[in-house]
């Protein structure tokens with residue numbers, strides 16, 4: 001049986017992960033319209049991942065006799081200044097999620113909820129990777145700069161990030 005405090009905190013996380021999925025989907029659509037095909041593929045992939053993160057907590061709550069709340073669909077921003085802004089926002093959002101996961105871990109200690117603490121270890125690791133990935137993408141975008149063919153090269157790099165994410169997912173599935 002999970003405490004009401006922990007249940008509420010996990011439901012808050014469900015909403016945050018769900019919003020990340022919507023947010024990245026909106027960014028993917030913007031990228032698609034602006035001709036950033038690789039970036040759009042990458043962001044659609046991330047959007048799916050965030051939905052999975054949301055569902056993982058959803059199912060966990062049911063397993064521990066909690067009540068998982070389906071979050072409202074909040075309209076994310078639809079327009080962005082440029083591709084730099086898109087990935088700065090991704091990075092900011094991932095940092096926000098990391099902070100929220102750390103807060104959940106702190107609640108686990110406070111409540112002596114070692115089941116949930118154990119469950120959250122996966123998220124701690126995942127956030128380290130996702131924050132690092134977002135930072136690497138931003139570094140690449142900044143390195144390429146704003147020259148004539150920069151959009152082309154940025155999108156090429158994003159295609160590589162997408163392919164690496166796909167490969168990582170496939171390797172995880174084989175190992176499972």
Ligand code: OFO
Nearest residue numbers: 017050053097130
């Ligand atoms: Fe990238 O946020 Fe989920 O955990």
